[in-house]
């Protein structure tokens with residue numbers, strides 16, 4: 001069924017500048033969801049070899065060799081480059097942006113205000129902060145829009161909702177918290193899964209079986225909680241734990257080690273890094 005979003009995208013076309021891990025995850029999520037036609041997406045990348053690999057992964061995808069051409073052909077530009085590469089990537093083409101362009105930034109630690117200084121030609125600026133599970137339509141994506149633009153909010157909701165949970169966020173503390181807990185989140189979760197796996201391995205299980213056991217424990221636990229929204233997580237935890245039992249002994253010890261504080265401290269480190277990136281980015285813009 002054709003909806004306004006299909007017509008909007010068809011008329012505008014999406015241009016992806018920087019075909020790295022996250023851009024590929026977004027593309028594959030969009031295509032699986034059917035919200036966008038492959039022929040309405042154009043991609044460019046610094047290293048052209050990646051474009052060939054991308055065309056092999058998504059036959060029919062339009063690839064372009066220059067950012068200038070991408071901006072001339074597309075009304076929605078997704079900046080998929082690393083924060084430290086944005087200034088270089090945009091500097092020579094910034095004059096091509098007009099207020100008809102919608103610019104979506106995926107960069108962690110680059111605020112809308114900084115983006116506005118870099119690309120003064122358009123007010124239509126939005127940040128999407130996704131995580132890689134959106135590739136399988138199980139993502140969490142935060143978004144924030146400049147000047148509370150209703151059009152950009154609706155566009156973000158429509159495009160992103162087939163990819164997972166979509167959360168509008170305020171710039172600043174909320175965006176930083178979502179960036180670390182959800183966008184960086186999978187890296188932390190993998191760390192835990194790997195700890196499970198290696199503990200099972202050290203107890204004698206072969207590596208591949210340990211991996212499956214660890215994954216299935218996480219997957220099953222999360223699914224069970226997701227299927228039982230009326231129960232809070234403590235109720236579900238208590239179903240596994242009897243007083244004076246094995247789980248109780250282990251979990252009490254874990255709590256005594258103040259793991260919560262260790263995780264909060266690690267997240268805070270990551271938030272500080274996001275703030276540093278923002279400061280470095282601002283310095284770089286104002287240097288130029």
Ligand SMILES: NC(=O)c1ccc[n+]([C@@H]2O[C@H](COP(=O)([O-])OP(=O)(O)OC[C@H]3O[C@@H](n4cnc5c(N)ncnc54)[C@H](OP(=O)(O)O)[C@@H]3O)[C@@H](O)[C@H]2O)c1
Pocket residue numbers: 017018019020021022023044045046047050067080081082083085088089090106107108129130131132183184
């Ligand atoms: N990965 C995540 O889970 C995640 C989550 C949330 C947000 N983000 C944000 O998403 C952005 C991309 O991250 P990523 O992990 O996808 O990085 P990545 O894999 O390194 O991808 C970045 C891509 O940008 C290309 N590039 C760099 N400069 C360019 C230029 N001047 N013109 C065209 N292409 C250029 C790179 O090309 P080369 O092939 O030449 O290196 C590379 O393919 C970052 O800003 C990051 O903060 C990532």
